[in-house]
Amino acid sequence: NAGVTQTPKFRVLKTGQSMTLLCAQDMNHEYMYWYRQDPGMGLRLIHYSVGEGTTAKGEVPDGYNVSRLKKQNFLLGLESAAPSQTSVYFCASSYSRLAGAETQYFGPGTRLLVL
């Protein structure tokens, strides 16, 4: 099992450019999440999905869109990148929301720099 994988690992964008980050998991998990990690702020939830075809907003959704067309994939899009979106992005997945089964498994991260 590869677990959770993320593509790309690193990207540099110019302000106003768009891009899509891809997350894939091979654990048949229902739930998937996108976080951003900034110094001194821990992880903040951007969007999440509770199943194929569903998405929901997290704590910091502005400037991002997501799609979950297939159960194993969760895409994060930036339509018009801004320097404030410079961050490390982590994808995670979990099997269930039930207590004891809600452990999240994380990908290795995507480092994004917006100039």
Add this chain to the structure above:
Amino acid sequence: GDSVTQMEGPVTLSEEAFLTINCTYTATGYPSLFWYVQYPGEGLQLLLKATKADDKGSNKGFEATYRKETTSFHLEKGSVQVSDSAVYFCALSIFGNQFYFGTGTSLTVIP
């Protein structure tokens, strides 16, 4: 609202020293509690968890006990190693709807 507060770092210890990283939480319900570890250049990995009061999570020599009366979940290890150098995150989940992470505590262990 629900939140997690953990001690600020960075923490620097000598090898074989005792480690405590404090974590307290605020929650409206009965959360599950977690410690995640992040090694340099990697994603977060689950270190241990506890799902109800008085449960003790343990893994790789690390332990944490879910204390409802003090709303705490402090991480401890009796003898740290250089390989334990990483950033440690405390987190809570209520009904699995959302995870709330602390800001992370950086630990450096020197030989």
